[in-house]
Structures are given as C-alpha cells and as structure tokens.
Amino acid sequence: DIVMTQSPDSLAVSLGGRATINCKSSQSVLYSSNNKNYLAWYQQKPGQPPKLLIYWASTRESGVPDRFSGSGSGTDFTLTISSLQAEDVAVYYCQQRSNWPPTFGQGTRLEIK
Amino acid sequence: EVQLVESGGGLVQPGGSLRLSCAASGFTFSSYAMSWVRQAPGKGLEWVGRIKSKTDGGTTDYAAPVKGRFTISRDDSKNTLYLQMNSLKTEDTAMYYCAREGIGGGAFDIWGQGTMVTVSS
Numbered sequence: 359d360i361v362m363t364q365s366p367d368s369l370a371v372s373l374g375g376r377a378t379i380n381c382k383s384s385q386s387v388l389y390s391s392n393n394k395n396y397l398a399w400y401q402q403k404p405g406q407p408p409k410l411l412i413y414w415a416s417t418r419e420s421g422v423p424d425r426f427s428g429s430g431s432g433t434d435f436t437l438t439i440s441s442l443q444a445e446d447v448a449v450y451y452c453q454q455r456s457n458w459p460p461t462f463g464q465g466t467r468l469e470i471k
Numbered sequence: 472e473v474q475l476v477e478s479g480g481g482l483v484q485p486g487g488s489l490r491l492s493c494a495a496s497g498f499t500f501s502s503y504a505m506s507w508v509r510q511a512p513g514k515g516l517e518w519v520g521r522i523k524s525k526t527d528g529g530t531t532d533y534a535a536p537v538k539g540r541f542t543i544s545r546d547d548s549k550n551t552l553y554l555q556m557n558s559l560k561t562e563d564t565a566m567y568y569c570a571r572e573g574i575g576g577g578a579f580d581i582w583g584q585g586t587m588v589t590v591s592s
Contacts (some may be wrong), residue, residue, distance in 0.1 A: 381483035396576045396577070398579070400516075402516075405585060406584075407585055408516065408568075409582070410578055411576075413510060413576055413578035413580075415573055417582070419580065450524070451516055455578065461518070462516040462517070462518070464515050465515045
C-alpha cells in the first residue's frame with residue numbers, strides 16, 4: 359500500500375496568515391496515461407464528515423474558496439491556505455487514488471495562533 | 472440536494488454482526504461507485520471498501536483488515552448502499568461514512584454524516 363505522510367502533525371497560524379500543509383507519498387501518484395496526480399485534500403471540522411477541497415492535486419472542488427490551493431506532483435504535495443479564516447480551523451487529510459487501496463495521510467490539525 | 476444518509480449503527484458484542492445502510496438522494500445513484508470509509512474515535516480516516524456501478528461491473532474491493540468479514544452491496548432501485556459486517560472485532564469500533572466516488576479521479580466528493588459502530592462486551 360502507498361503510505362501517505364503529512365507534515366506537520368499540527369499547525370497554528372494567525373488569522374489572515376498563510377498555512378502550508380505538506381503530504382508525501384511513498385510512491386508516485388502520477389498516472390502516466392493521463393499525466394494526472396491522483397491526490398486529493400479533505401477538510402474535517404469537529405463533529406462533521408470530511409469535505410473534499412482539492413482533487414487531481416490542484417483542482418478546487420466547486421464552492422471551495424480560492425484561498426485554498428493545491429500544488430505538487432509525483433510524491434510531494436502541498437495544500438496552502440493563503441489567508442486563514444476562523445472557519446478554517448479543522449483537520450486536513452491528503453489521500454491518494456493512483457494505487458489500490460486508497461490511502462489517507464494521518465491528518466494535520468490546523469488551529470488559530 | 473445531493474445527500475447521503477447512513478443508518479444502522481449501534482452497540483454490538485465481539486463476534487456479532489451489523490448491517491449499515493446508506494440512502495442516497497439528489498443524484499443518479501446507479502451511475503456512481505460508492506465506498507465506505509471509517510474513522511476510529513480520535514483517529515484518522517481508513518478506507519473500508521467499495522462497489523462499482525453496475526455499468527462498470529458492480530465489483531467490490533475491500534481493505535485487508537475487513538476482507539472476508541465485511542460485504543458491500545447496493546440496491547439501485549432503492550438508491551441504497553449496504554455494509555454487512557460479520558465477526559466484528561473491538562478494533563472495528565468507528566464512525567462509518569459512506570462516500571461517493573466523484574469524477575475527479577475517484578476522489579470522495581460527497582459524504583454522509585456517518586453512523587457509529589461500537590464493538591464491546
């Protein structure tokens with residue numbers, strides 16, 4: 359199975375500041391047949407199910423604010439929140455779907471400093 | 472409104488069985504592969520298994536920890552997904568979510584609110 363490792367485990371950022379979460383996969387999640395990275399990012403707020411933010415590493419899901427962006431390719435990926443809002447406090451997970459079974463990172467807890 | 476609603480969770484003794492349901496609405500359920508994902512208390516997300524659409528063969532896949540004990544099925548006439556869980560272990564205690572596999576590389580684009588399964592004597 360592909361192991362997804364996120365860093366840091368937790369992060370505190372000031373309101374309006376930039377938050378950066380990293381995700382590293384143990385194998386490339388780039389599909390050579392279509393040149394797409396099968397990497398998604400989810401946000402999970404307390405007591406709620408996860409919510410899809412980003413798929414194909416950098417495509418924002420419909421309705422997701424543009425302060426959320428994804429980047430990276432192959433084995434190294436980043437989720438950036440450009441201007442942190444109070445409602446962004448959550449745990450963030452990366453997930454790969456290039457190899458079976460789908461696997462998630464351990465999560466990164468984002469708090470307000 | 473696109474929605475998934477799970478039901479059927481509860482307290483069960485080790486070795487027991489439980490069947491979870493996930494009712495879908497607001498989209499063409501039969502066209503999508505569906506997965507179950509679980510989350511143990513205070514822990515991260517773990518994919519449990521999936522069933523493809525009948526158009527894609529309707530086949531199932533399972534995570535290693537549940538293979539041979541859990542069975543996923545679907546009734547497209549009722550827009551409902553099922554998870555039959557047998558020989559339950561304490562480590563199966565978790566919130567169980569159903570999730571739709573979207574067009575974006577199979578990312579899980581719609582999630583239910585979850586149903587809690589507790590395996591304890």
